[in-house]
Amino acid sequence: MKIPPALLATLKDRAHTDGNRLTLTGPRLDPRTYQQINEILEAVGGRWTSSEGAHLFPTDADTALAPVYATGSVVTLREKRQSAQYFPTPKPVVQRLIDLAKLTPGVRVLEPSAGSGAIAGAVTEAGATVDCIERDPGYAAVLADAGHQVHAADFLTVPAEAAYDRVVMNPPFTKGADMQHVEHALRFLKPDGLLVSVMSWTVTTESRATAKFRTLVEARGGTVEAVGKGAFRESGTDVPTVIVTIPATRPADAQPTTWPTRKTPPATESEFEDPAAIAAEIIASLKEATAQFEKVAAALERPAPPTPARPVDVVPLPQRTQDQLFFDFDGAA
Numbered sequence: 001m002k003i004p005p006a007l008l009a010t011l012k013d014r015a016h017t018d019g020n021r022l023t024l025t026g027p028r029l030d031p032r033t034y035q036q037i038n039e040i041l042e043a044v045g046g047r048w049t050s051s052e053g054a055h056l057f058p059t060d061a062d063t064a065l066a067p068v069y070a071t072g073s074v075v076t077l078r079e080k081r082q083s084a085q086y087f088p089t090p091k092p093v094v095q096r097l098i099d100l101a102k103l104t105p106g107v108r109v110l111e112p113s114a115g116s117g118a119i120a121g122a123v124t125e126a127g128a129t130v131d132c133i134e135r136d137p138g139y140a141a142v143l144a145d146a147g148h149q150v151h152a153a154d155f156l157t158v159p160a161e162a163a164y165d166r167v168v169m170n171p172p173f174t175k176g177a178d179m180q181h182v183e184h185a186l187r188f189l190k191p192d193g194l195l196v197s198v199m200s201w202t203v204t205t206e207s208r209a210t211a212k213f214r215t216l217v218e219a220r221g222g223t224v225e226a227v228g229k230g231a232f233r234e235s236g237t238d239v240p241t242v243i244v245t246i247p248a249t250r251p252a253d254a255q256p257t258t259w260p261t262r263k264t265p266p267a268t269e270s271e272f273e274d275p276a277a278i279a280a281e282i283i284a285s286l287k288e289a290t291a292q293f294e295k296v297a298a299a300l301e302r303p304a305p306p307t308p309a310r311p312v313d314v315v316p317l318p319q320r321t322q323d324q325l326f327f328d329f330d331g332a333a
């Protein structure tokens, strides 16, 4: 969004920054101007925090605002969502990632392109601890709001530290970015760690662009499974995807990697479910059916009670007048 010069001047004039805090000085702004300024601040990671009486940023507020002042424009959160660069992972796919990652309480996880936390939230729910990295300051602020540890940065420039048990991710795909992100993310794993990532279907095809990555997956004993068609439709894309699982160290019992083909049946939604949950559901239905059956059997064994003689109700019908035979469509008498 190109920021109107008067609005930009008001922002520059009123914004008072102190580290990661920003307050708007002077008399109260009219609601429309405040809303527009708030939208600009949110786009670069600012969040109004009433307990602080200020907009708080995940980084230094001046640094966050510098590109806005320099260019007189900003990409609002609304615009970012519309520009289809951001595809949050839908729940069934997140669940499959979590299952494949075999998370246990206390496990340390990295989500290096965390968006607004679809994966990070599920990792936390599984009892693991998660560190998030997100380049976009707006989404980084959403993650911080949700209570996640977040580092607002370009992941590809973050120095690797082999400190994580798991990496669980759905990185950007453009121009092979997913391969770059996954290769860098592998450097963050402990020797017994495991990475699970959504990736573009492109990685399954043999080409010069994918050769190095495919060799890496095969050397580590990685596994690849197709994600069901339309799995990302609710996020606004039909791009075909796979889930790739890569151990930090090749396991002794690793099988040769099988790359899915167009003919490989994709993992269906029911396969995304935990087998224990499916079994529990079947047992619950059987118990319910047994209870119903026992009720019917007990009722059949009891002698039927004598039916009391009931007087017949006589409902007098209204008198039909000549007028009732005509329909008054126009309300005319």
Ligand SMILES: C[S@@+](CC[C@H](N)C(=O)[O-])C[C@H]1O[C@@H](n2cnc3c(N)ncnc32)[C@H](O)[C@@H]1O
Pocket (backbone or CB within 6 Å): 085, 086, 087, 088, 089, 112, 113, 114, 115, 116, 117, 118, 119, 133, 134, 135, 136, 139, 153, 154, 155, 156, 169, 170, 171, 172
């Ligand atoms: C496909 S979305 C997925 C978001 C999240 N992982 C999820 O599964 O819902 C990719 C995310 O990666 C972020 N991103 C893109 N390039 C990045 C980079 N170089 N470093 C960190 N994050 C990046 C985008 O802002 C976006 O939020």
